[in-house]
Amino acid sequence: MFTSLSLTTAGIAGIAATANAAPETGTAAHTAHAAYSMPGMPGMPASTQASGDDPDGDGYIMANPPVTGVTPSMDVPPQAYFHEFQAKCAPTHTAPDDPIVYPGQPGKSHDHTFMGNTTTNANTTAASLETGNTTCLAPGDKSAYWMPSLFKGDQKILPDGVQTIYYKAGVTDYRSVRPFPKGLRFVVGSPMQSKEEFKNLKGTVEGWECGDSFKNYDFPASCPDRRDVQLNLRLQAPSCWDGIHLDTPDHKSHMAYPVAGGANYNSCPADHPVALPMIEFKMAWPVNGDMSQVRLASGAGYSFHYDFMNAWDTATLDAMVTHCIKGGLQCDPHGYDENHPDKGAVLDGNYRLP
Structure with a gap:
């Protein structure tokens, strides 16, 4: 039975970075802000x-x-079953920090497991991420990803090696998707949500899964006690942006999920009109058997949530979005679709732009 995993970058070397200038910030006074709400969030x-x-x-x-x-966009694009690429990132460290919810307040949060940028802490800013290293395969992805740490009893269990983070089109017209603006940040889900709210969250896919058990909205009582069985979860982020705020006080209102427009058509709502990539966490923890002592640092299984702060190299993210999402392909972390080899790859053998 799996019970522990040492913190590792699974052979992924950190890539030294050259410090870039801090991104520009808004200069207009914060005199008026629209009131937003996100149903189900x-x-x-x-x-x-x-x-x-x-x-x-x-x-x-x-x-x-x-x-x-x-x-x-309400246009009907050419048929393409896939429009996505994968980011592969390993855990970096854990800490009771949250630079989105509790910026500048180290130790105030419940414990989080961080992936991607190796420098993420309570004092992280968009500029500081630019100078950090990353455990993502693509050195151009210096983004910070984090989620509540998982425990079995008092033992902290880290995700099993390199994790998959999908970047997809959440809207039907995948050609309308734009890259994330530098410094955008948001929280998906909430540590305060109820089991019913987690179940009904638009981004919830199959709940907690292990073996043949799925659609669990809290941890299952047990999972098959085999080495090939892990605890899995997928959760999708809102992908429609208001175009104005990189963050709002609740860390959600500047983002929204697409809305159904009939005939299986999804588009962004009018008050959040900018289509961005839809992030989907696909996490795997090496824990099975008796699950009665499994918990999150934030509480029960339905308290799962995650945070994202964008620090992609602008040219790299733009190339991946253009080739894979807008191009209607199913790309690996190189930006290569093995079903369409004629389309080529975005990144070279070192996961960098040529």
């Missing part, structure tokens, strides 16, 4: 602490420049 504590990316501590971080004048 339970609330988060509002940030009231000043931080490097939010000097006045009001919780709003403005996009500079904003993306305006966008109308959600």
Whole structure:
């Protein structure tokens, strides 16, 4: 039975980075902000602490420049079953920090397991991520990904090696998807959500899975006690952006899930018109057998949530989105679709732009 996993980058070397200039921040006074709500997304504590990316501590971080004048696409694109690529990132460290919910307040959060950028901590900013290394296969992905740590009894269990993070089209017109703006951040789900809220969250796929057991919205009582059985979870993020804010006080209201438009058509709502990649966490923990002592640092299994702060190299992310998502392909971390070898790859053998 699996009971532990040492923190490892699974052979992925950290790539030394050259510090880049800090991204621009909004200069307009925060005089008026639209009131947003996201159905099915339970609330988060509002940030009231000043931080490097939010000097006045009001919780709003403005996009500079904003993306305006966008109308959600209702066009019908050419048929393409896939429009995605994979990021592969290993765990880096754990800490009771959360630079989105509790910026500048080390130790205030429940324990998190961090992936991707190796420097993520309570004082992380968009600029600091630029100078960090990454455990993602693509050195251009210096983004920070984190989620509540998982325990079995008092033993912390880390995800099993390199994890898959999908970047997909959440809208029907996959050609309308744009890359994330640098510094965008959000929280998916909530540690305060109920079991029913987790079940009904638009991003919930099959709940907790192990062996032949799925659609569990809390941890199953037991999983087959075999080495090939792990505890799995997939959770999709909202992918429609308001075009104005890189963050809002609840860390959710600037994002929304696509809405159904009939005939299996999904598009962004009018108040969040900018289609971005849909992130899907696909996590695997090496734990099985008796699950009665399994818990998250945030509580029960239905308290699962995750955080994302974008720090992709702009050119690399743009190339991956254009080739794989807008191109209607099913790409691996190189940006290569083995079913369409004639389309070539985006990244070279070292996962860098040529």
